[in-house]
Amino acid sequence: MSEIAQPRNFSAADAGTDSAVPVLRPERSGSERLLGILVPVGMFVLAILAWHFYVTINQVPRYILPSPADVVGSLLTDWPILLPALLVTLRITFSALLLALLGGVALAILLVQSRWIELALFPFAVILQVTPIIAIAPLLLIYAPDTPTALLICSFLVAFFPILSNMVAGLKSVDHNLLNLYDLYGASRWQTLWYLKIPAAMPFFMAGLRIGGGLALIAAVVAEFAAGSAGQGSGLAFRLLEAQYRLNIPRLFAALLLLTATGVAIFGLTSLVSWLVLHKWHESALKREN
Amino acid sequence: MTLSELDRPPAGVIGQKRAVVSMRHVSKVFSSGTLALSDMSLDVMRGEFISLLGPSGCGKSTALRIIAGLGSPSSGTIDWPSSKINKQGLPEGDVGFVFQEPTLMPWQTVFGNVYLPLRLQGVSKVAARSSIIEALASVGLSEFERAYPRELSGGMKMRVSIARALVTRPKLLLMDEPFAALDEITRQKLNDDVLRLWRDTGITVIFVTHSVFESAFLSSRIVVMKARPGQVFADLPITTPAVRDDHFRTSEAYRAITDGVSHALQDAIMRGEQRS
Numbered sequence: 001m002s003e004i005a006q007p008r009n010f011s012a013a014d015a016g017t018d019s020a021v022p023v024l025r026p027e028r029s030g031s032e033r034l035l036g037i038l039v040p041v042g043m044f045v046l047a048i049l050a051w052h053f054y055v056t057i058n059q060v061p062r063y064i065l066p067s068p069a070d071v072v073g074s075l076l077t078d079w080p081i082l083l084p085a086l087l088v089t090l091r092i093t094f095s096a097l098l099l100a101l102l103g104g105v106a107l108a109i110l111l112v113q114s115r116w117i118e119l120a121l122f123p124f125a126v127i128l129q130v131t132p133i134i135a136i137a138p139l140l141l142i143y144a145p146d147t148p149t150a151l152l153i154c155s156f157l158v159a160f161f162p163i164l165s166n167m168v169a170g171l172k173s174v175d176h177n178l179l180n181l182y183d184l185y186g187a188s189r190w191q192t193l194w195y196l197k198i199p200a201a202m203p204f205f206m207a208g209l210r211i212g213g214g215l216a217l218i219a220a221v222v223a224e225f226a227a228g229s230a231g232q233g234s235g236l237a238f239r240l241l242e243a244q245y246r247l248n249i250p251r252l253f254a255a256l257l258l259l260t261a262t263g264v265a266i267f268g269l270t271s272l273v274s275w276l277v278l279h280k281w282h283e284s285a286l287k288r289e290n
Numbered sequence: 291m292t293l294s295e296l297d298r299p300p301a302g303v304i305g306q307k308r309a310v311v312s313m314r315h316v317s318k319v320f321s322s323g324t325l326a327l328s329d330m331s332l333d334v335m336r337g338e339f340i341s342l343l344g345p346s347g348c349g350k351s352t353a354l355r356i357i358a359g360l361g362s363p364s365s366g367t368i369d370w371p372s373s374k375i376n377k378q379g380l381p382e383g384d385v386g387f388v389f390q391e392p393t394l395m396p397w398q399t400v401f402g403n404v405y406l407p408l409r410l411q412g413v414s415k416v417a418a419r420s421s422i423i424e425a426l427a428s429v430g431l432s433e434f435e436r437a438y439p440r441e442l443s444g445g446m447k448m449r450v451s452i453a454r455a456l457v458t459r460p461k462l463l464l465m466d467e468p469f470a471a472l473d474e475i476t477r478q479k480l481n482d483d484v485l486r487l488w489r490d491t492g493i494t495v496i497f498v499t500h501s502v503f504e505s506a507f508l509s510s511r512i513v514v515m516k517a518r519p520g521q522v523f524a525d526l527p528i529t530t531p532a533v534r535d536d537h538f539r540t541s542e543a544y545r546a547i548t549d550g551v552s553h554a555l556q557d558a559i560m561r562g563e564q565r566s
Contacts (some may be wrong), residue, residue, distance in 0.1 A: 177393040180360050184387050185410040186376060195409070199397045281396045281438050 066250040071257060074250035082239060082251075086258050089220055089235035092148065093262070096155030097216040103156075104163030104208065108201075109193065112171045129161045133219060137226040147227050151235070154223035159216035166208030170201025203282050206274035213270040217263055308372050309333040310462050310494045311357055316366035318352055318520075326352045328519035329366070334462070336372075339488050339495045341505035341512045343551065345559050349520020350498045354464050357496065358387050373461065381462075386455030388465040392447035394439040394454075400426070401435040404454045411458070418457075425453040428487060445476035449483075456487070465497045469504070481507055485534055502555060506547040507534060514551070516558035523558040526551065 048068050054060070055067040062070055075082065111118045133154050144150035174197055182192045224237035236255050243252035311334045318327040327349040334340055342350040355361050357368060359380040373381030386407075394403045404425055408418040426432050429449040439447055448468060455463055465484075469477040485508055488495055499505050505512050509528050516523040528547055538544050 175393060177389045177391060178395065181387065181389075181393060181406075182410065183360060184358055184380075184385070185407045186380070187410045191410055195406075196395070199395065202397070281440060283440075 063247045063249050066253055070250040071253040074248075075254040075257065078251050078254060082236070082255060082258060085234060085236045085239045085255070086262070088148070089217075089224075089237070089259070090262065092151050092155055092220045092235060093217045093266070096152055096220065097159050097213055099152075099156050100159035100163050100212055100216065101209070104160050104212070105167055105205070108164055108167035108171055111168055112197070113189075125161070125164070128157060129165075133158050134222055134226050137223050141227055150227060151220060151223045154226075155216050155219040158219035159212040162211040162215065163205070163208040166204045166211070167201055170204025171197045173204065174200045202277055206270075206278060210267070210270045210274065213266045214263065217259070217266055221259065308336060310336050310370070310372065312369045312371065313353070313357065314367045314369065316353070316356060316363045316368065318349070318356060318361070319364045325519040327356070327363075328521050330520070330522055331366075332513065332522065334494060334496060336461075336494055337492055337510075339497065339508055339510045341509040342496065342498045342515060343500065343502065343505045343512055343555060344515035344520075344523070345517050345555075345562060346500065347520070348515040348517040348558070348562070350515050351466050352520065353515075354466050354496060354498050357462075358385055358464050360387075384458075384461045386458065386460040386463045388448075388451050388455050388463070388468045390467045390470055392439070392444075392451040394447060394450055396439050398438075399435065400431060400437050400439070400442070400450050403439070403450055404435075404457050406454060407458045421457050421459075422453075425457040426450075428456060428490075429453045429483065443476075444472055445480060448472065448480060452484070452487075456491075456493075461494060463493050463495045465495065467498050467500065470500070477504070482535070484508065502548055502551050506544060506551055507539065512551055512554075514554045514558050517562035523561065524554040526554060 052068050055065055066074070107121075111121065136157070137150065137154055140150040140153050141147065144153060178196060178200075179192070182196055187195075220235065221237040224235050225241065236259055240252055240255040240259075243249070243255060313330055313332045316327060316330045317325070319325055330349070330353060332340075332353075342353060344350050352361075356363050370381045370384070373384045375381055395406070398406075401422060404422045405415060405418055408421065409415075422435070423432070426435055429452050431446065431449050431453060434442065434446070434450075439450070442450065451468070469480050472480065481504060484495070484497075487493070488508075495508075497505070497508060506528070512524075512526045512528060513522055514524040514526065515521065
């Protein structure tokens, strides 16, 4: 991630004096950048090799700990089973995240419009947030028309709050003098929201997005454990449990591998979006200048 | 109303000159109960460079904010004899404000930040372009329209802030201790630039400061204020050479002004302390 988080363009540094010429900083040297990739990748490969040799030297049975090769083999042979499950989990996760984004941002904007709206809705927000979602899952299974919908609601509820609370904090974090400036020029409420509050809230929103994205996947899996769906339309969590019951440990690892890959992909995607939006101006996306 | 009050000319007209803005018996009580400003009257004539000088707590920033419409007076009135007034009682587009901090939007480029006042008035980017270029040129930042605030030094950010205040071609420029956070060299440079802008454009300036030297160097009139409660203590017209440069800083005339202003400020501070 460190590679993505660091813009590599020249930057005009704070010159300290009022000089009108920006100071150009050289790029990081090529060998340093290469090392930055080699060290983590090399470490990862070493860990896989250690796993492989531990299993082969100690002759650990496959149903206890499969070797990396077994896991990859299972991933290939069980692909027809795992792929549909992956797609189901992906669909639930991303639909939940999308709904959480829309709902969280819309509600945050509504909440900061008036203190009374905020006060009125605050108890509900707290109650829903502190209740463990896994404990609501059985109820949702009763009320939701089908299991995927119940899973979607679970996942949505979990992803929704970090986005909401970060967005509210962001919308309130605007520099007071900038608000004064907007007042001075007679800005409308809409102009202040669109030109000032929403851009100012972006760093907070991005933090919420990164947390929400990870939580949406976790919630989709945990809710499916609780729901225990079967047969058609089941996701990776169910395949994981099923593999455990059948002592098909390589497939369990393969399912786990897919979940991890999905998590990494979501993290990478949300971090990329965050970088794209913030890298030109926000401190969180900038390289330290000393 | 007494007879003697009836005899006075209407607010804002003194001799033949029109006031840009005139404060009449303005008081401000904060919600904490503090009397920040007590019965302040001030006529700001066209083309003046007024410094509001005083110790902290004398209400000089409060007065400036009330003139800008950022907070209403508890009593008294603000009149704009020569401006069109909007619904909020403010002369829209006729006032520019420079805060103590640059107060720039970090997600906008220099161009975007200077565009803001016109954008809020609904001017398209294309139509605003020449005004923005001109405002940036007037503060010496023509090369930097595509830079982001974080790429600029403190002095350059302040220049952007000044360009933004000038982009609507206001009649009145309000500056609230704009250079207090800058180093001495940068501050002198910016003082020179503000003075040049004032001479070239004929704009009226109200400049809040706690520096005797800054006010003596810049002003055509210095209003010394005292604290507890915030009041006008002395109103000193300054007659200075048309050209004020580094020679002026070391001249006898400059020393005479700073001596006089220093004494007035000392008296104001002592008077404020006696009351408390």
